[in-house]
Amino acid sequence: MKITNLAILFICIFVPFYLVMDFRTGDQKTAQALSDQYSASLHTAVQDASQMLNMNVLQEYEAGYQSRKFFFANKERALDTFFRTLYLNFDVVNDPVRQGALAGYIPAVAVIDYDSYDLYAVDEYRDANGERVFKHMWRPKKPYSYSDDRGNSINFTLDSYVYAYDSYAKAWVEGFREDLEGTTNIPLLDNAANFEAMRKSVIVKSIQQDLAYYINKHNEYATRYGVHYTFSLPQISQEEWINSIDDIGIMAFIQGIPIGDQFYNNYALGGGRLVKKTEIKGAVDLTTGIKYYYPSTCSYGYREDETFSSERDAAAAGYYPKGCMNR
Structure with missing residues (x-):
């Protein structure tokens, strides 16, 4: 075979290959740029929302005297700010249709409050005509609850303050663990190390379990609206979980947005005490x-x-x- 024929054969075989690789590299760069843009938008929205958690109309809902962590988290204002910032950064402020499409990729938003947590997620109900309707809504507030094998129960908070039921005395007590130590029939209140370990475990597991449930449930809603992605709670390190419950805050998830041949999947955490009170x-x-x-x-x-x-x-x-x- 002549050299010219070999050259032509080489060009016919390898040039298309290189073109495909070049196009794929370009797609990957575009996908990475979009991913970075979406991440910046998500984190900005969460940070803006976290600052709104502090904004309370009544002074009685500001940080209390007993606990430096007590705050009444303004979840409604925080959520409104989250979506406003997100819509602005995704350039859908004046487009309700695209806003609805974007919301379809948000399986859950969680607000971590002082003595409980709130989840904003899709749930279903029947309308006046008996039709099933899927809609984002606040789920009922849930306390950080624990019970032992003696019938005692404790509602934890983000610090050592508790609301507890002493089953032996058949009475409710409340206060800081260190003040209640030795005054009840609840063993956990008498051991600081065990108490702190259990408190963190209960808070993290409670939020994890509900988030996993509602994010998984989001799949049913997404399928009905043409979103082809399997939503699930992402892997979050234990250290990050523990840090997230150090103070009131907000966490949001965005999953399943197509970028090239991949999907954007991320979450962001924001602390509600960004503006610290002066000591x-x-x-x-x-x-x-x-x-x-x-x-x-x-x-x-x-x-x-x-x-x-x-x-x-x-x-x-x-x-x-x-x-x-x-x-």
């Missing part, structure tokens, strides 16, 4: 011996002996107010 310092003026309290943003050179979460606690401990403007 209150309790200090002693060594010259006069007077005890003052003031915001941690002030500096007087006094000996700082204690840190409080509120001015009320500092005043109760015998400290006098001293604002930065009095310096």
Whole structure:
């Protein structure tokens, strides 16, 4: 065979191969760019939503005196902000049809509150005509509940505060575990290490189980609307789960958006205490011996002996107010 014929044969065989590879490489780059764009949009939406968890109309729902973690999470405002930001970043603000299509790829949003959690997910009900309707809605709030083999029950919170039922005394008690230690017939309250391990386990497993259920249930809804993807709870490390329950927050999942020959699948977590309350310092003026309290943003050179979460606690401990403007 002549060299020219071999050259032609080589071109006929290998050029199409290289063209296909080049096209595939281009598709992969496009898919990666879209994936990065979607991830940025999702994380921005969750961060915006997490800040709204703090926004409460009534001061009584702000951080309480007893617990620095107590907050009334504003789930409605957070969810509204989440979707507003998401629609803006996906460029579907004025397009209800595309908004509905995007919502079809969001199997669940979870709000982690101080003493319970809320899930926003698709559920079904019968309309006035008896037809099955699938719709995103808030599921009933669920506490972080635990019970032992003695019939005792405990509702945990994001710190050591509990609402517990003592089956032997047939009475409800509440308070911080350390204050209740030795005063009840509930063994778990008498062991700090076991209590903390069980508290974290119960909170994480409760949220995990409900998320897995509703994300899996989303498959039925998605199939009816032409979304060809199997929704499931993604693998999240135990460390990330533990970090997610350190304070109130929000977590959202987006799955199944086609990008090339792949599917976009991601989640994002956002803490609700992004704006931390200023700590209150309790200090002693060594010259006069007077005890003052003031915001941690002030500096007087006094000996700082204690840190409080509120001015009320500092005043109760015998400290006098001293604002930065009095310096």
